[in-house]
Each structure stands twice: as C-alpha cells, then as structure tokens.
Amino acid sequence: MEDLKRTPLYDEHVALGAKMVSFAGWEMPVQYSGIIEEHRAVRERVGIFDVCHMSEFRLFGFEAKDALQRIVTNDLDKVDALGHALYTVMCDEDGGIVDDLIVYHTGDLEYLVIANAANHDTDWDWISSHVPDTVEAVDESDRTGLIAVQGPDALRVIAELAGDGFEPPARFTIAEARLGGIPVLLARTGYTGEDGVEVVCHASNAVAIWRLLLSFPEVQPCGLGARDTLRLEMGYALYGSDMDRGVDPISAGLGWTVALDKGDFIGRDAIARIRQEGPKRRLVGLVVEDGVPRHGYPVLHGATEVGKVASGTFSPSLRTGIATAYVPVELSSLGTELGVAIRRKVSRAVVVKPPFVTGTSLSKTAS
Amino acid sequence: MYPSDLKYDREHEWVRLDGDVATIGITDYAQDQLGEVVYVDLPSVGDEVSAGESFGEIESVKSVSELFSPVSGEVVEVNAALADAPETVNASPYEDGWMIKVRVADPATALDGLMSAEEYEAFVSEEA
Known part of the structure; x- marks a missing residue:
C-alpha cells in the first residue's frame, strides 16, 4: 500500500491495532475492535473518527459569497450569520452532482468548505476554476486535521477538554474553542445521526487531540466500517454510492438542498427542468x-x-x-x-x- | 490452539465425526478473520452437500464468504439458532456455533485428506 496517502493519525491507528484498508487513495482504519462494537459505542456513548483525509478549502474575499452561490445549489443567504453551516451539493451544467459538501461561514468574507476525500482533485479543480481572481481560494487539506467526535456523550467529553465557561456551538454552526489548550474549530456537524462535533485543527495537532479524546475511557476509536453503518442507518447519502456525476439532486432525494429561487448557479436550468418534469x-x-x-x-x-x-x-x-x-x-x-x-x-x-x-x-x- | 479431536480443511472449516454424522463449522481463525458475523445462509435438511463445494454463505458487516463442505452427504440437521444469533459463530465456533450435520456414506473414509489440528495450525501460520 506504499502509494497510499496517510493521515497524521496513521501511527495512532497502527498502535491501536486497527485493520487498515485502502480508501479513496488513503490508508485508513476500517475497524479497531469490531464494526458493530464501534457502531454501538457511537449510538450509546461516544466514538471518534479520523476524517483527516477529507478536503478543506477556504475562500476569502468580497466576492467569496457570490462566487460560492454560483457553485453550490443551496442558498448561502441561509448562513449569512457568522458561524453558520450549510449542507449542499455542487452540480455540473447538466445537474450531475460533482460532490456534496458542507459550507461553513467561518468569518467576515470567508467560507470553509469541507468535502469528500475521494473527490479532492475534482473538487479543487472545479471550485478554483469557478471563482474569480478577486477571491482567494486555498486548498488547506494537507495542513488541516479533522476528527469527528460523535455520540450522546460527545459534548460532555468536549466540554471537559474545553474547560470552564465553554458554550458548545449550536447545531450546524462552527466556533473557535481550545481543547486542552490547543486552538481548534468545533463544528456541530456529523455523519452518524448522533449529537457531536467535528474538530478542525492544524494537522500537527491532530495526534495530541486524538490522544486527549482517547484519555476518556468511554471514548471508542471508530473506523470507516462503523462510519458507513452509522450514516446509512440515517439515510445520509454517500458520494460514489448514492450519487455521482450521473445523477441529479432531485433524483437523489436531495431536492431540499436546491434553492432554485436564489439566482443563477451552475446546473440550475437542468435541475429546474428535472424538478418540473419529475425525476x-x-x-x-x-x-x-x-x-x-x-x-x-x-x-x-x-x-x-x-x-x-x-x-x-x-x-x-x-x-x-x-x-x-x-x-x-x-x-x-x-x-x-x-x-x-x-x-x-x-x-x-x-x-x-x-x-x-x-x-x-x-x-x-x-x- | 485448535481442538485436536477435529479435522480441518483448507477453507477453514472443521468437522467432527460421531458415528456416520459429521458436524461442520468454521474455525476460530476463520471467525476472527471475518469479524462479527451478521448472517449465515445454510442449506435445508435433506439437501445433499459435496466435499469441496459450497454449502452456504457467511457474512460480516464488510464481507461475504462461501462455506465449503469438508465432506459429502445428506444434511440431517441445521443449526437454526444461527438465524437469530449469527454472532454465536464468533463466540463459540467449535460448540454452539456449529452449522450443519451431514450423514456421510462411509465414515471410515469420509475424513480422508483433511488436516489434523497440528497440520491446520501450520497451514494457518503459512497463510497469515
């Protein structure tokens, strides 16, 4: 597997006895103790997932919002308030889904996009070629770590690490915090159906945060196997299985992410036609x-x-x-x-x- | 490490012969490789199985594997408990996790060509 990329947490997985597999060009843990055991830990307590392989793109500039509005199907007006997050897809001119992603309004004139690892190159080419020169688009995937902390007890664990006076971000928002003193962004989002956060950090701090989380005996490391069973129980779509370039968001059951009335965006005419005619x-x-x-x-x-x-x-x-x-x-x-x-x-x-x-x-x- | 009263095949099934009835299951090594078993598809009583051929399937969350019969004969009993509790195969591969019982034509030769516990252990360590 020498051609596969490794996340900053690779050595942690090996030390924990994870079974490693090839996934989207990455060498990732599919399970540690067992998929069902990990699945249950997330449904009943709290599990953590290495999702450092995912893509992070940052867009900055006065025209960042307008540029993203043309790229994604959902309406960024919904996340005008700082810190708010939006699930959306982006489509080609035929309405074919290029990827699904979450857009976080992280700052003034600034948006963070988190997208699938498997589509990293396609997404980056697509986004960077569709933003004007006045918008600074940065691929931050390599230097960004991402750890999902999910389960009914996830917020309690995060609160203990964040210290006194911690207020968790509201559902589908993102906020700065410190975990054990390490600066992070906490996104109250996830892919399991459980409450929890996704911890965005500098890649060099991923190991320290992973170990802080595992210092809680109730925290179970979870692999891609449990991530898949958890997300499918919720009916959350997976790019490459439930959707791809050959399918439009209406047929994929993602019509709720398409804001036809927000103004023009890539794929709008095709999607409007499909919605009118019915898939x-x-x-x-x-x-x-x-x-x-x-x-x-x-x-x-x-x-x-x-x-x-x-x-x-x-x-x-x-x-x-x-x-x-x-x-x-x-x-x-x-x-x-x-x-x-x-x-x-x-x-x-x-x-x-x-x-x-x-x-x-x-x-x-x-x- | 592997029960010495059993015989083994290269597909990681074990067989125990009592008179002319062979009880068949999968080895501890096989269940460990599979991970948590979630579904076992077994033949019906009265079906014929043949040595070296598939008699059913076993699935974990991530994978599906064929079950191969180490002997030939007629299925006389099926472990119905596995339908509701397939994870028994993980917990007790040699006892409660047995899969089928087969009546063999000639008990004297039915286990010819199968491995002893020592031979199987050597076989597994080569494969690992």
Whole structure:
C-alpha cells in the first residue's frame, strides 16, 4: 500500500491495532475492535473518527459569497450569520452532482468548505476554476486535521477538554474553542445521526487531540466500517454510492438542498427542468429481510430487474439488512414490495423512508 | 490452539465425526478473520452437500464468504439458532456455533485428506 496517502493519525491507528484498508487513495482504519462494537459505542456513548483525509478549502474575499452561490445549489443567504453551516451539493451544467459538501461561514468574507476525500482533485479543480481572481481560494487539506467526535456523550467529553465557561456551538454552526489548550474549530456537524462535533485543527495537532479524546475511557476509536453503518442507518447519502456525476439532486432525494429561487448557479436550468418534469428514478430506502444487501446487487420487481443497490449494509441497530437503491418513480412509494438478489436467493425488500433508525441523540437536539 | 479431536480443511472449516454424522463449522481463525458475523445462509435438511463445494454463505458487516463442505452427504440437521444469533459463530465456533450435520456414506473414509489440528495450525501460520 506504499502509494497510499496517510493521515497524521496513521501511527495512532497502527498502535491501536486497527485493520487498515485502502480508501479513496488513503490508508485508513476500517475497524479497531469490531464494526458493530464501534457502531454501538457511537449510538450509546461516544466514538471518534479520523476524517483527516477529507478536503478543506477556504475562500476569502468580497466576492467569496457570490462566487460560492454560483457553485453550490443551496442558498448561502441561509448562513449569512457568522458561524453558520450549510449542507449542499455542487452540480455540473447538466445537474450531475460533482460532490456534496458542507459550507461553513467561518468569518467576515470567508467560507470553509469541507468535502469528500475521494473527490479532492475534482473538487479543487472545479471550485478554483469557478471563482474569480478577486477571491482567494486555498486548498488547506494537507495542513488541516479533522476528527469527528460523535455520540450522546460527545459534548460532555468536549466540554471537559474545553474547560470552564465553554458554550458548545449550536447545531450546524462552527466556533473557535481550545481543547486542552490547543486552538481548534468545533463544528456541530456529523455523519452518524448522533449529537457531536467535528474538530478542525492544524494537522500537527491532530495526534495530541486524538490522544486527549482517547484519555476518556468511554471514548471508542471508530473506523470507516462503523462510519458507513452509522450514516446509512440515517439515510445520509454517500458520494460514489448514492450519487455521482450521473445523477441529479432531485433524483437523489436531495431536492431540499436546491434553492432554485436564489439566482443563477451552475446546473440550475437542468435541475429546474428535472424538478418540473419529475425525476424518472428516485433513491429509496429498502429494509431487506434476509442477508446483507451490498452495492451493485440487483433490485427486482417480480422477476424484472428495476435497479441496483446503491448503498447496502447490515444495520447493527435494527439487526437486518438496509439499503438504498434507484428505482423507477412508479415503484418508489412507501410500502412497495421489491426484492434484492443476494447471489442465489431473492430477499424480500420493502420501500421505506429513511432514516432507518430514529430516536438518536441528534433527534433530541434542537437545531 | 485448535481442538485436536477435529479435522480441518483448507477453507477453514472443521468437522467432527460421531458415528456416520459429521458436524461442520468454521474455525476460530476463520471467525476472527471475518469479524462479527451478521448472517449465515445454510442449506435445508435433506439437501445433499459435496466435499469441496459450497454449502452456504457467511457474512460480516464488510464481507461475504462461501462455506465449503469438508465432506459429502445428506444434511440431517441445521443449526437454526444461527438465524437469530449469527454472532454465536464468533463466540463459540467449535460448540454452539456449529452449522450443519451431514450423514456421510462411509465414515471410515469420509475424513480422508483433511488436516489434523497440528497440520491446520501450520497451514494457518503459512497463510497469515
């Protein structure tokens, strides 16, 4: 795996006995003690994830907001207040999704974009080629560390490290803080369905923060395996599985991130047309009776193949198979009975509306 | 390290012969490699299985593997408890985590060609 990139936390993972795998050009931990155990730790207590591989871009300048408005589908007016964060996608002229990302309004005239590791080069080319020279765009991925701290006890752990007088940032906002004296940004965002933060820091401080977090006995290091089961239980889309350049945000169930009335942006006409005509296919959730559905498995209606599994896994919380799949709109209504071909057998599958799992700590947090 | 009363195949199944009935499961090494087992797909009573051929599948969160039968014969019993508690394979691979029982035609030769515990241990250490 010598060609793979390593995060600043690589040696920590190896020392913890993590099973390392190749992911999007990075050598990443897929699990430490076990995916289900790590999954449960996040649902019940607190888990931490190395997400240093993700991309961070910073845009600064008087025209930074207008430039980003043209790039992303959601409306940055929603995050005019400093510290506010916005989930959005960015699309090409045909409405195809280039990536999904979170835009944080980190300062006056300044925005921080956090996007998928797998799309780093594409995203950077796309963003830097679509901002005017008056906007300073900086790729800060290499020098930025990112650690997700997620679970019902996450904020208590963060508060202990942050010290007296700490006020956690509100849901979907970002704020400066110090953890054990180290300056960080705390983003009250995540990808697990649990309450918690994502700690943005200088890459050189990632190890110190990781160790501070692990000094709490209730904190479980978690790998990409649990990250995937946690996010899929919530129905959170994963780029490359649930969406890609070949699909538009309406079909992907991300129509709520598209603000057609905000003014022009890349892909607006194409997306407006799809919204008006209605998508032909739609991403649905499936609860699968037997076996574990996985990416690419055929989805059947009767004996006819009508789609393929986009994301699929075993849900540790529900103890059953769950999946997402693009199916024809006429087969996308809740309760529709479909099948998933799991090698020799066809397992019954029922269309449901994600999240698959409800009642998590996040759902109890006011947004 | 591996129970000496069992025989082993190269696909990491074990077999225990009582009279003409062979009990089959996967080894501790196999369950450890797989990680937490979440689904076991087994044949039905009355099905025929053949030595060296797939008789079912076992899935962890991240992967799926075929189960290969170390012997040939008719399935006479299936561990139904694994449907609700597949993680038993992790907790007790040689006892409660057994998978199927197969009636073999000739108990005298049914285990020919399989490995002893010592041979299997050497085989695993080469593979690791």
